[in-house]
Amino acid sequence: MSTLHxxxxxxxxxxxxxxxxxxxxxxxAVLMIEDGVYGALANSRISxxxxxxxxxxxxxILGPDAQARGLNSDKCLSDVGRVDYDGFVDLVxxxxxxxxxx
Amino acid sequence: xxxxxxxxxxxxxxxYGTIYALESLEVVLIGAAFEQDVSLAFLDxxxxxxxxxxxxxxxxxxxxxxxxxxxxxxxxTKLYIEQESLDERGLTKDDLQEIVYEDEDDDWAxxxxxxxxxxxxxxxxxxxxxxxxxx
Numbered sequence: 001m002s003t004l005h006x007x008x009x010x011x012x013x014x015x016x017x018x019x020x021x022x023x024x025x026x027x028x029a030v031l032m033i034e035d036g037v038y039g040a041l042a043n044s045r046i047s048x049x050x051x052x053x054x055x056x057x058x059x060x061i062l063g064p065d066a067q068a069r070g071l072n073s074d075k076c077l078s079d080v081g082r083v084d085y086d087g088f089v090d091l092v093x094x095x096x097x098x099x100x101x102x
Numbered sequence: 103x104x105x106x107x108x109x110x111x112x113x114x115x116x117x118y119g120t121i122y123a124l125e126s127l128e129v130v131l132i133g134a135a136f137e138q139d140v141s142l143a144f145l146d147x148x149x150x151x152x153x154x155x156x157x158x159x160x161x162x163x164x165x166x167x168x169x170x171x172x173x174x175x176x177x178x179t180k181l182y183i184e185q186e187s188l189d190e191r192g193l194t195k196d197d198l199q200e201i202v203y204e205d206e207d208d209d210w211a212x213x214x215x216x217x218x219x220x221x222x223x224x225x226x227x228x229x230x231x232x233x234x235x236x237x
Contacts, residue, residue: 008119009119010116010119010147010150012146012147012190012191013115013116013146013147034118034119035116035118035119035120035147038116038147038150038191041191041192041193042192043192044190044191044192045190045191047192063160064160064161065118065160065161067157067158067159067160068118068156068157068158068160068161068163068165069116069117069118069150069153069156070153070154070155070156070157070167070197072155075192075197
């Protein structure tokens with residue numbers, strides 16, 4: 001049993017990403033979408049908190065949202081993967097539930 | 103008789119996730135017709151508005167980041183961006199697009215519009231305005 005978590009707010013504007021990371025269970029997936037993709041930035045004030053969960057949860061960003069915001073792979077933590085819209089749908093089907101952190 | 107006032111547009115939101123950033127730019131362009139002394143401030147998540155490499159074809163919304171480069175033609179030439187906000191987000195000045203204007207008082211020399219300032223300088227800029235509009 002596992003959960004797909006989605007976060008759509010900038011981690012610098014709200015605590016949604018940090019709260020998600022503090023509440024998700026080992027084996028879950030955290031998908032950052034919309035302004036949430038800024039959570040993948042390397043060398044930011046929250047990147048250590050994101051990296052700390054990399055071994056226990058799957059960290060992902062939605063590629064088109066990252067591309068829109070100019071977040072190329074070289075700007076992002078290597079621990080964070082990328083999915084496209086089809087990959088998003090696959091994630092929903094692979095987990096038992098989806099929890100949105102608004 | 104017209105009086106020139108100092109206008110500051112304060113941008114604190116990332117682009118695309120909300121409509122604030124685009125609406126701010128629209129208001130700046132409209133306001134430019136009134137020939138006031140206009141400055142733009144970018145701090146907190148607002149610094150993300152000026153990053154280079156934005157490509158929105160995958161999300162079906164307009165990429166308005168190139169429009170910032172047109173501001174110089176409207177005599178909007180002061181874009182203040184806060185160093186601390188860049189630092190907190192793992193960004194440097196190199197991550198920002200290049201925006202220039204032609205200085206009519208200096209034989210139309212091209213000069214950078216983006217001016218990186220620290221938090222204390224940003225506070226002083228804010229305190230020096232007649233009108234502050236927040237986005």
